[in-house]
Amino acid sequence: MRFSGSEEYVSTEDLTLAVNAAITLERPLLIKGEPGTGKTMLAVQVAKALGLPLLEWHIKSTTKAQQGLYEYDAVSRLRDSQLGDPRVQDIHNYIVKGMLWQAFSRDTPCVLLIDEVDKADIEFPNDLLRELDRMEFYVYETRELVKARQRPIVFITSNNEKELPDAFLRRCFFHYIRFPEKETMEKIVDVHYPKLKKNLLREALEVFFEIREVPGLKKKPSTSELLDWLKLLLSEDIPPEALRSKDRKTIIPPLHGALLKNEQDVHLFERLVFMTRAKNN
Amino acid sequence: MLIDFFFKLKTHKLPVSIKEFLTLLEALQKGVIGSSVDDFYYLSRTTLVKDEANFDKFDRAFAEFWEGVEAIPGIEAEIPLEWLLKQAELTLTDEEKKLIESLGGWEKLMETLKKRLEEQKERHQGGNKWIGTGGTSPFGAYGFNPEGIRIGQKTSRNRSAVKVWDQREYQNLDDSVELGTRNIKVALRRLRKFARQGAPEEFDLENTINSTAKKAYLDIHMRPERRNTVKVLLLLDIGGSMDDHVKLCQEMFSAAKTEFKHLEHFYFHNCLYDFVWKDNRRRHSERTRTWDLLHKYGHDYKVIFVGDATMSPYEILQPGGSIEYFNEEAGAVWVKRMTDVYQKCVWLNPEPEEIWGYRQSVQVMKELMGGRMFPTTIGGLEKAMKVLAK
Numbered sequence: 001m002r003f004s005g006s007e008e009y010v011s012t013e014d015l016t017l018a019v020n021a022a023i024t025l026e027r028p029l030l031i032k033g034e035p036g037t038g039k040t041m042l043a044v045q046v047a048k049a050l051g052l053p054l055l056e057w058h059i060k061s062t063t064k065a066q067q068g069l070y071e072y073d074a075v076s077r078l079r080d081s082q083l084g085d086p087r088v089q090d091i092h093n094y095i096v097k098g099m100l101w102q103a104f105s106r107d108t109p110c111v112l113l114i115d116e117v118d119k120a121d122i123e124f125p126n127d128l129l130r131e132l133d134r135m136e137f138y139v140y141e142t143r144e145l146v147k148a149r150q151r152p153i154v155f156i157t158s159n160n161e162k163e164l165p166d167a168f169l170r171r172c173f174f175h176y177i178r179f180p181e182k183e184t185m186e187k188i189v190d191v192h193y194p195k196l197k198k199n200l201l202r203e204a205l206e207v208f209f210e211i212r213e214v215p216g217l218k219k220k221p222s223t224s225e226l227l228d229w230l231k232l233l234l235s236e237d238i239p240p241e242a243l244r245s246k247d248r249k250t251i252i253p254p255l256h257g258a259l260l261k262n263e264q265d266v267h268l269f270e271r272l273v274f275m276t277r278a279k280n281n
Numbered sequence: 282m283l284i285d286f287f288f289k290l291k292t293h294k295l296p297v298s299i300k301e302f303l304t305l306l307e308a309l310q311k312g313v314i315g316s317s318v319d320d321f322y323y324l325s326r327t328t329l330v331k332d333e334a335n336f337d338k339f340d341r342a343f344a345e346f347w348e349g350v351e352a353i354p355g356i357e358a359e360i361p362l363e364w365l366l367k368q369a370e371l372t373l374t375d376e377e378k379k380l381i382e383s384l385g386g387w388e389k390l391m392e393t394l395k396k397r398l399e400e401q402k403e404r405h406q407g408g409n410k411w412i413g414t415g416g417t418s419p420f421g422a423y424g425f426n427p428e429g430i431r432i433g434q435k436t437s438r439n440r441s442a443v444k445v446w447d448q449r450e451y452q453n454l455d456d457s458v459e460l461g462t463r464n465i466k467v468a469l470r471r472l473r474k475f476a477r478q479g480a481p482e483e484f485d486l487e488n489t490i491n492s493t494a495k496k497a498y499l500d501i502h503m504r505p506e507r508r509n510t511v512k513v514l515l516l517l518d519i520g521g522s523m524d525d526h527v528k529l530c531q532e533m534f535s536a537a538k539t540e541f542k543h544l545e546h547f548y549f550h551n552c553l554y555d556f557v558w559k560d561n562r563r564r565h566s567e568r569t570r571t572w573d574l575l576h577k578y579g580h581d582y583k584v585i586f587v588g589d590a591t592m593s594p595y596e597i598l599q600p601g602g603s604i605e606y607f608n609e610e611a612g613a614v615w616v617k618r619m620t621d622v623y624q625k626c627v628w629l630n631p632e633p634e635e636i637w638g639y640r641q642s643v644q645v646m647k648e649l650m651g652g653r654m655f656p657t658t659i660g661g662l663e664k665a666m667k668v669l670a671k
C-alpha cells in the first residue's frame with residue numbers, strides 16, 4: 001500500500017513520504033499546519049486513494065478519551081431495569097462502541113481520523129498512549145481485551161492550541177504542512193478548477209499573495225479561502241482585467257470578503273489601500 | 282554512522298529519544314525510502330522531530346552532519362533572527378580573492394567576524410565597522426567591500442539548486458520568537474487548576490445512579506461546575522525604559538485577563554516600593570499601599586512581575602533610591618517581602634536574555650527573585666509557568 005497523491009489533492013514530496021512511512025510502519029501520523037492547509041482533507045483523500053473506509057472522530061473540548069473506546073450507557077440500563085426489560089441481564093447491550101473500537105474490530109484495514117486533538121483536555125492524549133501504541137484496550141465492564149485485528153492507518157490533526165505530551169509525540173510520525181508556494185498553489189487550484197482561465201488565475205494568485213503579505217493581519221487568508229474566492233470570481237464571471245491595474249496596490253480586489261474574515265483586517269486593508277492611493281496622487 | 286547522526290542531533294539540543302531513533306531504523310529496514318539523501322532528510326525529520334519549532338535546529342544539525350562543516354561556535358546565540366547568518370557565503374572573483382589576502386585570508390576574516398560578533402550588541406546599519414546592512418564593513422549585507430562575508434542577505438537563487446535543509450525555511454518558528462496573544466494564552470494555560478466550587482448546578486450522573494441503586498428510589502444529585510481557581514497577582518513596570526515594550530505588555534495583559542478569573546493587576550515604576558497603583562492616569566491620587574497588598578491577597582496567589590529591571594542599582598538597594606520620591610525603605614526590602622509571602626513568584630523580563638549579564642540591576646533583581654527571572658519568549662514564559670504551577 002503506497003500513497004502518491006490523488007487527483008483531488010496535491011501532496012508535496014515530504015508529505016507523501018511521511019504518509020507512506022506511517023502506512024508501512026503502522027504508526028499514527030500527526031499533522032500540524034495553518035488552518036485551511038488541508039490537514040483534515042489529507043485523511044479523506046488517503047482513504048479514497050487507497051480505497052479504504054474512513055472513520056472520523058472529531059474532538060471537542062468536552063471529549064474524553066474513553067468516548068473513543070466505548071461508553072457504558074448506565075442510564076438506559078437503569079430505565080430498562082425499572083420497566084423489566086429482559087435486555088437488562090446482558091451488559092453487552094449497554095456498551096456503545098466508540099470510533100477506536102470500531103476501527104479495531106474491522107477485518108480489513110481502514111483509515112481513522114482523529115481530528116483536532118488539541119481541542120480536548122490536556123490529559124486527553126496521555127489517555128490514548130497504549131491504545132495508539134499497542135492498538136488494544138481493556139473493557140472493564142465485560143472484562144475483555146479488545147485488540148486490533150488490523151492496525152488502522154491513524155491520522156491525527158492539531159492546530160497547535162495545546163502542546164502535546166512528549167510520550168504521545170514519540171509514538172507518532174510528525175508532519176508540518178507548510179503554506180504552499182506559488183507553484184504548488186497553482187497545482188492545487190488546477191486540481192479544483194481545471195477550467196480556470198490561465199490569466200485570471202495568475203492575477204488572482206498575485207492579489208492573494210499580496211494580501212497575505214499585508215503586515216498586521218489578524219488572520220491571513222489560507223488555501224481554502226483562496227479556493228472559495230476563486231469560486232466566487234468564477235460564478236460572478238469577473239474578468240481578469242478587473243484584478244489588474246497599473247498599480248495593483250491602489251485597488252481593492254472584488255469580493256475581498258471571501259479572503260478577509262475579520263472586520264479589523266478589512267479595515268486595515270482598506271486603510272492601507274487608501275494610504276497608497278493618497279500617496280500616489 | 283547513524284548513531285553519530287543521533288548524537289549530533291543530541292548535541293544540537295534536539296529532544297530525540299531512542300525509541301524514535303529505532304523507529305527510524307525500522308523504517309529504513311522496511312524500505313520506506315530509496316537511496317536519495319533528500320528522502321532520508323524527510324524521513325528522519327518526520328520520525329525524530331515532533332515540533333515545527335525545532336525544524337530549524339534540525340536543519341542546522343542535518344547540514345552539519347552531511348557536509349561535515351563545523352558550525353562557528355557562538356554564532357547562533359549572537360545574531361538575532363532578522364539578520365541571521367543564513368550561510369556565511371563567499372561570492373568572489375579572482376581579483377577579490379587577492380583582496381582577501383590583504384586582510385589576512387579567509388581564516389583571519391572569520392576570526393575577526395567572531396570578534397566583531399562578540400563586541401557588537403545592537404542592530405546596525407551603515408557605517409564601516411559593524412555588521413549590518415548597507416555599509417562598507419567586510420561583514421554584512423548589501424555592502425561594497427569586496428572582502429565581504431554575506432550575512433543573511435536574501436538572494437534570488439534557483440530554489441532547486443539549494444539543498445532543502447540549507448534553506449532553513451522554518452527559522453521564524455523557533456521558540457525564541459516574540460509572543461502573540463494566542464501563544465501567551467497557550468502558555469498561561471499551564472497554570473490552570475480546576476476545582477469544583479460554588480453552587481451545585483451541574484447534574485452528577487454517577488452519584489445519582491449510585492444513590493438511586495442504594496436507596497431504591499430516584500435520588501438526584503447535583504454538583505458545582507469545574508472552574509479555574511488559580512489566583513494571579515500581576516505587577517507591571519510602567520513608563521521609562523519600559524516604553525519600548527508596551528505592545529508586548531499589552532498583549533500579555535489581555536491574554537492573562539481572559540485566562541484567569543482571579544486576576545489582580547497593579548503598576549509600579551522601575552522597582553517595587555511602598556505603594557502601587559491601578560490606574561496610570563490617577564497614579565498620584567489613587568495609590569494602594571504595598572502593605573495592604575500583602576495583607577489583602579492570600580499567600581496562595583501567584584505573583585508575576587513584568588519589568589525590564591533596568592535601572593541604577595541604587596534604586597533597588599538604597600533607601601531613598603526611587604527617582605520619584607523619597608522612599609524610606611529600599612526596593613530590595615519590598616521585593617524580599619513579596620517573595621517571602623508569596624512562594625510562587627516569578628519575574629518576566631522583556632529584554633533579551635543575552636544582555637542581562639551586562640546590567641547590574643538585572644543581576645541584583647534576579648538574585649532577589651531567587652533566580653526566577655525569565656525572558657518573555659514562548660520558551661521563557663513556559664518555564665516561568667512551570668515554576669508557578671509546581
